[in-house]
Amino acid sequence: MQDRLADVKAQVQAALDEAMAHLPEGELTDAMRYACIGGKRLRAFLVLESARLHGIADADALPVAAAVEALHAYSLVHDDLPAMDDDDLRRGLPTVHVQWSEATAILAGDALQTLAFGLLAGAAAIAPDRRLALIQAFADSVGARGMVWGQALDIAAEEAVEPLDIVAVKRLQSAKTGALIVFSAVSGAIMSGEDTDAMTDYARAVGLAFQIQDDILDVTGNEEDTGKRIHKDSDANKATFVSLLGLDGAEDKARKLVRSAEAALDPYGEAAGNLRQLARYVVERAS
Amino acid sequence: MQDRLADVKAQVQAALDEAMAHLPEGELTDAMRYACIGGKRLRAFLVLESARLHGIADADALPVAAAVEALHAYSLVHDDLPAMDDDDLRRGLPTVHVQWSEATAILAGDALQTLAFGLLAGAAAIAPDRRLALIQAFADSVGARGMVWGQALDIAAEEAVEPLDIVAVKRLQSAKTGALIVFSAVSGAIMSGEDTDAMTDYARAVGLAFQIQDDILDVTGNEEDTGKRIHKDSDANKATFVSLLGLDGAEDKARKLVRSAEAALDPYGEAAGNLRQLARYVVERAS
Numbered sequence: 222m223q224d225r226l227a228d229v230k231a232q233v234q235a236a237l238d239e240a241m242a243h244l245p246e247g248e249l250t251d252a253m254r255y256a257c258i259g260g261k262r263l264r265a266f267l268v269l270e271s272a273r274l275h276g277i278a279d280a281d282a283l284p285v286a287a288a289v290e291a292l293h294a295y296s297l298v299h300d301d302l303p304a305m306d307d308d309d310l311r312r313g314l315p316t317v318h319v320q321w322s323e324a325t326a327i328l329a330g331d332a333l334q335t336l337a338f339g340l341l342a343g344a345a346a347i348a349p350d351r352r353l354a355l356i357q358a359f360a361d362s363v364g365a366r367g368m369v370w371g372q373a374l375d376i377a378a379e380e381a382v383e384p385l386d387i388v389a390v391k392r393l394q395s396a397k398t399g400a401l402i403v404f405s406a407v408s409g410a411i412m413s414g415e416d417t418d419a420m421t422d423y424a425r426a427v428g429l430a431f432q433i434q435d436d437i438l439d440v441t442g443n444e445e446d447t448g449k450r451i452h453k454d455s456d457a458n459k460a461t462f463v464s465l466l467g468l469d470g471a472e473d474k475a476r477k478l479v480r481s482a483e484a485a486l487d488p489y490g491e492a493a494g495n496l497r498q499l500a501r502y503v504v505e506r507a508s
Numbered sequence: 509m510q511d512r513l514a515d516v517k518a519q520v521q522a523a524l525d526e527a528m529a530h531l532p533e534g535e536l537t538d539a540m541r542y543a544c545i546g547g548k549r550l551r552a553f554l555v556l557e558s559a560r561l562h563g564i565a566d567a568d569a570l571p572v573a574a575a576v577e578a579l580h581a582y583s584l585v586h587d588d589l590p591a592m593d594d595d596d597l598r599r600g601l602p603t604v605h606v607q608w609s610e611a612t613a614i615l616a617g618d619a620l621q622t623l624a625f626g627l628l629a630g631a632a633a634i635a636p637d638r639r640l641a642l643i644q645a646f647a648d649s650v651g652a653r654g655m656v657w658g659q660a661l662d663i664a665a666e667e668a669v670e671p672l673d674i675v676a677v678k679r680l681q682s683a684k685t686g687a688l689i690v691f692s693a694v695s696g697a698i699m700s701g702e703d704t705d706a707m708t709d710y711a712r713a714v715g716l717a718f719q720i721q722d723d724i725l726d727v728t729g730n731e732e733d734t735g736k737r738i739h740k741d742s743d744a745n746k747a748t749f750v751s752l753l754g755l756d757g758a759e760d761k762a763r764k765l766v767r768s769a770e771a772a773l774d775p776y777g778e779a780a781g782n783l784r785q786l787a788r789y790v791v792e793r794a795s
Contacts, residue, residue: 244652249660253652299618304610323591324663332652338625339647342640349636353629360626365531365540365619373536376611
């Protein structure tokens with residue numbers, strides 16, 4: 222899996238570079254490129270592995286993989302803004318508003334969202350009706366009933382008097398980080414016109430396990446490995462899977478989710494080996 | 509034209525209400541709806557008139573008209589943020605970040621951009637390949653080489669020591685407000701698969717005239733009519749068409765552009781009467 226992940230990283234970075242190669246030079250484009258540096262590229266990995274499982278070649282699915290990473294980059298730039306989570310460190314580098322300005326960070330995020338939709342619309346190897354289905358599923362996943370809604374719930378939770386309960390934290394996670402992970406994982410099935418149920422089950426479990434591990438790393442990790450500020454949530458007395466389930470309970474829950482994610486891949490047999498490994502990696506990672 | 513504009517307003521508001529009817533209730537959705545209230549709906553008018561001229565019925569083009577207005581609303585919400593133009597009044601109402609918070613304004617703008625692309629992708633009456641062409645043209649118009657680039661140029665100009673010259677101000681306007689106006693005007697031709705040249709010429713002239721009139725109103729208008737703060741640009745010693753050409757020069761230039769916009773519509777004959785009237789209205793309006 223690590224070889225495949227390295228290969229995905231290289232392909233996606235090349236696709237993002239190409240997509241931004243002919244933009245007007247200036248702070249805006251610099252900030253967009255900067256925001257797209259690094260990252261684990263797990264979403265792109267999900268797209269390309271989902272595509273492969275459904276008979277779609279990397280080259281044909283690459284614009285979709287680049288689109289999810291551009292969208293993810295935009296979400297991080299906006300989430301890091303002072304009016305939002307107010308983070309100064311991301312992927313081991315100063316956040317965009319620290320490096321340039323709040324205005325540039327807002328605009329770079331805006332333009333990265335646009336870029337993501339442009340990449341999907343230009344995915345010429347995917348039949349037009351399926352490309353449109355992808356764009357609609359993407360819009361559903363990242364908008365006012367998906368990722369942005371999740372971020373709004375997160376902001377609201379910070380201002381609430383009572384910490385969230387486990388049901389509310391799961392709902393928040395499912396929107397804020399889960400929806401784009403699910404889109405990434407089902408994208409191959411949408412591209413091939415096949416059923417999305419198994420990949421949805423897989424991705425929901427992986428997405429939740431991913432967030433639980435993030436909460437665990439916020440407590441047990443270090444800034445060198447994670448490339449971002451830690452102890453933020455615990456210091457803010459924020460409801461997390463660790464605060465709600467305890468460290469052991471959270472680790473146990475994450476392990477169960479990994480087994481359930483692996484089981485969801487049964488219909489794909491041996492071919493889904495990389496995705497099974499990814500599910501395990503998600504809870505074993507230190508960054 | 510005023511009857512048609514009133515009809516367009518009603519249709520577009522209904523389409524936007526419908527598109528936001530099933531979103532989760534909360535501040536985010538409230539702020540999105542609030543941002544979509546009012547406005548002149550000139551861009552939606554351009555879409556529906558362009559569609560009509562190219563044989564596309566209102567009902568078929570309506571999602572496109574709603575998409576450009578959702579996109580325009582997002583751009584206003586983000587432009588009004590404290591880190592950007594820092595405006596507290598828009599369309600006669602408190603701006604979104606004043607009414608709620610900066611975080612809600614950032615997120616509502618983000619989700620309105622997503623909504624715009626979702627509306628385009630769901631424009632079921634438009635053939636899939638043409639819908640994709642629309643989405644690509646839209647992404648080009650509103651992203652890092654279009655509207656967002658124009659806003660970045662505008663922010664940079666405010667921080668520059670020397671005011672912009674006329675060439676730079678035109679380039680800025682052509683990106684910041686011109687690109688979405690051009691998209692709106694050519695959308696009917698894209699939907700019908702016809703040539704976009706005449707509508708592009710028309711819209712470039714109208715877009716520039718619109719901005720010149722905005723600059724004129726910033727000097728000669730009042731807040732009651734315009735629904736926004738005026739004398740902002742002149743007080744900030746910002747280069748505008750009025751500061752560069754003088755009030756008479758700006759009015760003269762706007763009138764010339766209107767004649768050139770009307771001439772560009774010659775291939776459409778009498779059928780383009782509403783668009784000719786719109787060109788004249790753009791420089792006669794007081795708000």
